[in-house]
Amino acid sequence: KNEKYMGDVLLQKTYTPNLFEGKHKKNNGEVTQYYIKNHHPAIVSREMFQLAQEELARRNSKKPVHTEKRQRRTADGSPANTPYQKDWFAETAAAITGESPGIFMEGNRWSGGVLIG
Secondary structure, three states, rough: OOOOHOOOOEOOOEEEEEEEOOEEOOOOOOEEEEEEEEOOOOOOHHHHHHHHHHHHHHHHOOOOOOOOOOOOOOOOOEEOOOOOHHHHHHHHHHHHOOOOOOEEOOOOEEOOEEOOO
């Protein structure tokens, strides 16, 4: 996963498609990559590195693969953090307190049963 531990280096993992924009992209075969062995002194031996990679692969194979991202839901089942969530809360609070949300009175307004001045 990180070849630098064993003293190797992989060049051009990313590239800049347009020099004037300055944005970098991950290289998925668009540009030639260069792998240089023994580029610098190794931190671990190649054998130890391979054992670590095998252990990482073993551990990652046990993890469940999530295909869908879970969304938080409100009490009524709609997705949380929607533009209507605050309106729903204000109307619910107004129903409980008996106040009317969103009514403007001389520059003041009610929001969720609380007078905002």
